[in-house]
Amino acid sequence: MSPNTSLKYKVKTNGAQVILKTMLSEGVDIIFGYPGGTVLPIYDELPNSPIRHILCRHEQGAVLAADGYARATGKVGVCMATSGPGATNLVTGLANAMLDSIPMVALTGQVSTDALGTDAFQEVDTLGMTMPVVKHSFLVRKPENLQWVLREAFNIARSGRPGPVLVDLPKNVQTSMAPFAECERLKTTSNTLQAPSHLDSALALIRSAKSPVIYAGGGVGIAKAQALFKEFVDRTKIPTVTTLKGLGLLSKSNKLNLGMLGMHGLQAANLAVQESDLLIVLGARFDDRVTGKLSGFAPNAKVLHFDIDPAEIGKVREADVAIKGDLAPALKQLNKRLDLTLDIEPWRERCQHLKSEHIWNYHPHVTWRDFETEDPQTQVYGPRLLKNLSKSLGPNGVIACDVGQHQMWVAQHCDFHRPENHLSSGGLGTMGFGLPAAIGANLGRPCDKVINVTGDGSFMMNLQELATLNRYKIPVKIVLMDNSCLGMVRQWQELFLEERYSETLLNDNPDFARVARAFGLKAKRIWREDQEDEGISWLLRSRGPALLHVVLDDQTNVWPFVPPGNDNSSMMKGVDR
Numbered sequence: 001m002s003p004n005t006s007l008k009y010k011v012k013t014n015g016a017q018v019i020l021k022t023m024l025s026e027g028v029d030i031i032f033g034y035p036g037g038t039v040l041p042i043y044d045e046l047p048n049s050p051i052r053h054i055l056c057r058h059e060q061g062a063v064l065a066a067d068g069y070a071r072a073t074g075k076v077g078v079c080m081a082t083s084g085p086g087a088t089n090l091v092t093g094l095a096n097a098m099l100d101s102i103p104m105v106a107l108t109g110q111v112s113t114d115a116l117g118t119d120a121f122q123e124v125d126t127l128g129m130t131m132p133v134v135k136h137s138f139l140v141r142k143p144e145n146l147q148w149v150l151r152e153a154f155n156i157a158r159s160g161r162p163g164p165v166l167v168d169l170p171k172n173v174q175t176s177m178a179p180f181a182e183c184e185r186l187k188t189t190s191n192t193l194q195a196p197s198h199l200d201s202a203l204a205l206i207r208s209a210k211s212p213v214i215y216a217g218g219g220v221g222i223a224k225a226q227a228l229f230k231e232f233v234d235r236t237k238i239p240t241v242t243t244l245k246g247l248g249l250l251s252k253s254n255k256l257n258l259g260m261l262g263m264h265g266l267q268a269a270n271l272a273v274q275e276s277d278l279l280i281v282l283g284a285r286f287d288d289r290v291t292g293k294l295s296g297f298a299p300n301a302k303v304l305h306f307d308i309d310p311a312e313i314g315k316v317r318e319a320d321v322a323i324k325g326d327l328a329p330a331l332k333q334l335n336k337r338l339d340l341t342l343d344i345e346p347w348r349e350r351c352q353h354l355k356s357e358h359i360w361n362y363h364p365h366v367t368w369r370d371f372e373t374e375d376p377q378t379q380v381y382g383p384r385l386l387k388n389l390s391k392s393l394g395p396n397g398v399i400a401c402d403v404g405q406h407q408m409w410v411a412q413h414c415d416f417h418r419p420e421n422h423l424s425s426g427g428l429g430t431m432g433f434g435l436p437a438a439i440g441a442n443l444g445r446p447c448d449k450v451i452n453v454t455g456d457g458s459f460m461m462n463l464q465e466l467a468t469l470n471r472y473k474i475p476v477k478i479v480l481m482d483n484s485c486l487g488m489v490r491q492w493q494e495l496f497l498e499e500r501y502s503e504t505l506l507n508d509n510p511d512f513a514r515v516a517r518a519f520g521l522k523a524k525r526i527w528r529e530d531q532e533d534e535g536i537s538w539l540l541r542s543r544g545p546a547l548l549h550v551v552l553d554d555q556t557n558v559w560p561f562v563p564p565g566n567d568n569s570s571m572m573k574g575v576d577r
Contacts, residue, residue, distance in 0.1 A: 031051055036082020060432065076154055080107040099428045110126060135162075221249065229282065231335050260412065262290040266560070382409050402455055403425055484509055485507075525548075
C-alpha cells in the first residue's frame, strides 16, 4: 500500500492520537514500554486510550515481553522506547524476534525532523542500526503518512514468514496535526502454493520411502497448521522428530514422536534421522544446532522441503523436491491425496525400539552432603524436577525458558501440547529472555498458568523485571535453577578445555529467595530430592508471583551431547545418564 491511496481521511488530530487509534484498529490491547523525551507525546495521550501500557524496567525487558506475548497468543507484540539508548536497548530483542520469526511492531521515538543528522541529544540512526535485525523498518518524516505506515507495519509483521518491524517516529511528527480515517484492518498477504505437479513429486517421494522421518519446525505452529500436521502424521504413521521451536506439535505420549533432534536432541530422534532415507521437512531450516556436521547429517536421505520462505529452500541442504508457500494448504492437499497408510512397518518397529532402548533414567545415584545437616542426601535432579513440574502444570500451562542447561532440560523432559506453550529463544539464544517473555505471555493469556524456568546466570540478566511482576501483581511463577555457574559454558570448558573454568563460576551469587522477597514476591528454597514435589506444589498453589530457588550440583551436565564438528550419530552420553 502507498500513502493516501486507500484511505479517505475524515478527521485531523495530532500524530500521537493517530498512532494510538491506528494500533487500536489493528487489535492492539497491550504495549510494553519505557517512556522518554521523544515519546512523551504518545505517553501524554495513553491515559485516554483503552490500550493498556505495561511499564517494564528496561527497554530490553519491554521488547522481550512483547516477544513472549506474541509467541503465546499468536498476535502481534508491540513495544515502545525513546530515542538513543532506548532504541539501542531494543536491538537484542528485535534480533531475537527476527531469528525466531515472531510478529512484532517496535515504536521508537526520534529527534525532530529538523534535527536529524545533527548529532542532537539522544540521536542515533535507529533505522540504519536495526535494518539487519528487522523484517522491515520505517522512518516517518511526514505526519500525513503516519496511519498508512503503521497499518503497513502490522501487515508486514504478520504476513508470510512473520517478523519484527520498526517504526521510527520523530517527535514533531507526533505533535503535528495528522489525518485519520476509520478503516478495516489490512488482509495479510500470503505466498500461494506451487503448482500441483510439485505435490505429485512430493507424494511419489513419500510413497517410495522405506524409512522416512518427518522433521518439523516452528513454521508449523506459525502457519497455525497443527491440526493438519497431526492429521498428516496420523495418516502416514511416519516417525516424527521436532526442532526446539517445534516442540508441542505432538505430545510426548504419541508413539510416533521421537522427540527433539540435534546437539542436545534425544538419542532415538538423532539415530532415526541418521538412518532415514527421506526427510519430510515441514517449516524447518536445517539450523546448525540441528544438523551438527552438515555433510554427515542424514547422509542417505532424500529431502522433501516445505517452507513459506523461498530463501530457506536450498540455503543449507539441497531439496530433492521443494514446496514453496503456505504450509496449511500444502498439508491439506497432501492429507486429501494420501489415501493409504504407508508400508513401513519394519521402520516403525525400528524407531519404537530406539525409543524404548533410550528411556531416560530419572534417578541417577548421585549424593552430596546436606549443607544444613551434614548428612549425605540425594540432590535435586534437574530433569526429574522439570518432568514433574510439567506433569503438574497440565496441558494448558506455559513455560518460558531462559538459555542454558535448564533450557535443554525443559526441551528434553517437559511435555507440551501446543507450540505456543513453549517459549524459548531458539535462533539467538538470548539470556534474560525468560522472565520478560513470561510476563508478556501471562498478560496475553491471563487464564493460563505461566512458569519462567531460568538459571542463575540468565536470571541476573533481566532481574529488574521482578519489579514489573510486583507492580502489576502478574502471577508468573519462577523456577530458578541455581548451580552457581554458567552451566552450559562450564560444560564446554570441562569437556573441551581441560576444565579451565575461566569466568564461569558464580559462587558469589546472592541469596535469590531474599532478592525475590525484596521485590515483593513469595520465595522458597529447596536443595534435596525429598523436597522436589512439595516445592512444585508450593509454587503452583501460591497466589501472585512467586519464586522457587532450586539448588543444583554444579557438576551436572546436559546429555546427550553432540560435540561440535561431529555428526548426530556421535552423541556423548555422560555419567548421569
